[in-house]
Amino acid sequence: MACDVAPPDAIAAVGCWIQANAGVNLTILHDPFDRSRFISGIGMTIWLSVVSLFFSLIIGVVGAWAQGSDYKWIRWLINGFIVVFRNTPPLVQIFFFYFGVSNLLPAVEDDVGMRQPLLTNVQWAIFSLSLFAGAFNIEIFRSGIEAVPNSTKEAASALGYTRLGTYLHVVLPLAIRVCLPALNNNLVNLLKTTSLAYAIAVPELLYASKNIWTDAQNVPTMMVVLLLTYVALVGVLVWAMNSWERSMAIPGFGQGRGR
Amino acid sequence: MATAAATTAPSWTPDQPMVCVKDVRKSFGAFEVLKGVSMDVAKGETICIIGPSGSGKSTLIRCINALVDIDGGSIKVEGQEVNDPKLDKLKLRRKVGMVFQQYNLFPHKTALQNVMMAPINVLKEDKAKVEDRARKLIAKVRLTGKENNYPGELSGGQQQRVAIARSLAMRPDIMLFDEVTAALDPETVKEVLFTIRELAEEGMTCILVTHEMKFARDVADHIYFTDKGVIVEHAPPAEFFENPRDERTKTFLGQIL
């Protein structure tokens, strides 16, 4: 046990003190290996969330725009995509890509001549999560776009804006403000869903915690830590989204006006 | 102006009608809104279109900047056929400004930004120059001091004047006004009409749909009266108001005056 020797730093000292006085074994504080596993687990969860969030927003913005396309087949394609990703469990999606699609793709040879899959499990997780959240984002953005009055779009047309110009400069900025609460929910959901990457051995927060509790035999303690860590991570995301929402508030807009 | 020259038919000269509407027909489904409407607007002229609700006034002026496609007939703006499927509608709209009844400002932009947006995004003009011009336009519509207010913080009349400035920022050759004072209370109507009158006096070609008979009488060079999709009669204001010929005109004027 790490606490048999002198703790290397203040955090470890706190961990050992807690263990001695409360009988709670927080190895993530006083065991350097567990601590680094746990921290990189948090780091991986944040990485998965931020990158998937970024791509899912791009998918949402582009998809919602394409949904207004004049071409029927484009609209069908987008709607098909939404139906598939909304009506299947995200874990099944991750498995589908990691075990299904990945096998169909050619492998690449690395420097030492080993055959490696085209995408790593982390990349597949990001890919899959982005599509999952992106499908919902398309629908969310669409509801925002539909809330922008036709007359406002018409004013942009009358000024010579193209359809894309109207979308980028007028529709999207207004739509985002309308759909921020729904977007907020979906992004929180995305952060929580990153824990499914556990199933394809991505060393994110849940995976790291499970390894730690298996080795240290402190399942209940780590369970509580895990829950609290997710609460904190989601709290930070919600706080960030709320500040964004506040910074985008327009005086005199959004109180049932603008029909 | 380079942008105007690009869409002006080579044969067009300023002594020809700037807007030439001939026999225009338009139906929404089975309902024929315009049943062969014709009108000519010379450069610098101010035209008022009046008529009962639903007679097709809005539809007519929305055809002029191709917001509505016509089913038959022809509309020429500076000699350029609007009904031509090959026409670059966006180029046309850059020289035909339009102001709407409901202002339709962009609510997420300040008054100044509303005026600056299109020249920057659409004409790709230099931002500093556009800002300079936009501030002058804001001053012209007598809203100095309101540059940084959002539309939601402005009164209806103020919003409408920002909308006029926003259209003018594109340096249009023609301005279309669709009942721009209909949503305003009587006090603010005056401010907006003042701005339009000034524009007309400066020589802007204006086509107005309005219910303000006194204003039409003062400002218009020519009045068109529409009913049920046709132009019943048209004349200079003095003649139109003193000696209306058609029964429908007389009835309408009797109700409204």
Ligand SMILES: Nc1ncnc2c1ncn2[C@@H]1O[C@H](COP(=O)(O)OP(=O)(O)OP(=O)(O)O)[C@@H](O)[C@H]1O
């Ligand atoms: N996009 C549309 N689709 C279907 N019908 C339309 C459309 N636009 C206008 N109409 C119909 O065409 C008729 C004429 O409409 P328009 O708006 O041109 O009348 P108006 O003379 O401007 O009336 P008002 O004084 O009330 O504004 C109306 O009966 C209207 O319902």
Ligand SMILES: [Mg+2]
């Ligand atoms: Mg109308």
